[in-house]
Amino acid sequence: MKLSMILSQLSTGMAGTISIFVLTLVFSLPLGLLIAFGRMSKNRIVxxxxxLYISLMRGTPLMLQLMVVYFGPFYLFGMNIGKWRFPAIITGFALNYGAYFAEIYRSGIVSMDRGQYEAAKLLGYSKGQTFVRIILPQVVKRILPAITNEVITLVKDTSLAFSISYVEMFTIAKQIAAAKTTMVPFVAAGIFYYIFNFVVAWVMELLEKKFSYYH
Structure with missing residues (x-):
């Protein structure tokens, strides 16, 4: 099978891989911040x-979580899950990565010097203004390396969508390899993941430089 034909078929799955990646970040990054606030709540129950949520998300396989999110509505409510596959993937990924991002956010927030809060209060800033204008930019600068690691892991984890039969690039690579008895699709997929991660790392490095003025 010609390489051009393999790349053509793989390209149909690349869109799915990129969609999972982008939408997961769109939902999991703000979700992680909300979870971090809940985790730091002074209310012991909250x-x-x-x-417990963070422990469950980080302590169980993402593949299992995807299966629970996808098949759960059918077994619990008898819901038709035919059109639920892609939303289930985004939901599962966002819930999982939200937990990881939450701990990263929390570590950055608790590392901040309490004196900055007191100084902001003396200057007339509210708690919300203090966090958004003073604390958050510094937190982002501190946690960017850890966020970068998780984002790079996400690129590779998108291949787990195959567990609920979603056709993304890795799934197509496996199908072609099995049908044509060749390793070329896997090599091509590996190169794509590498280039994707290279671009992600480059973008995150630019962000680190942008926030470098926060010391």
């Missing part, structure tokens, strides 16, 4: 709930 804090305990979010602590």
């Amino acid at each position: 804090s305990g709930i979010f602590r």
Whole structure:
């Protein structure tokens, strides 16, 4: 099978891979911040709930979570899940990565010097203004390396969508390899993932430089 034909078939799955990646970040990054706030709540019940959530998301396989999110509505409510596959993938990925991002956010927030909060209060800033204008930019600068690691992992984890029969690039590569008895599709897919991660790392490096003025 010609390489051009293999690349043509793989390209149909690349769109799915990129969609999973982008939408997961769109939902999981803000979700992670909300979870972090819940985890740091002074209310022990609220804090305990979010602590348990984070523990479950980080302590169980993402593949299992995708299956639960996808098949759960059918087994629990008898819902027709024919059109639920892609939304289930985004939901599963967002819930999982939201937990990881939450701990990264939390580590950055608790590392901030309490004196900055007190100084902002003396200057007349509210708690919300203090966090958004003073604390958050510094937190982002501190956690960018850890966020970068998770984002790079996400690129590779998109291949787990095959577990609920979603056709993304890795799924197509496996199908072609099995049908044509060749390793070329896997090599091509590996090159794509590498280039994708290279671009992601480059973008995150630019962001780190943008926030470099926060010390």
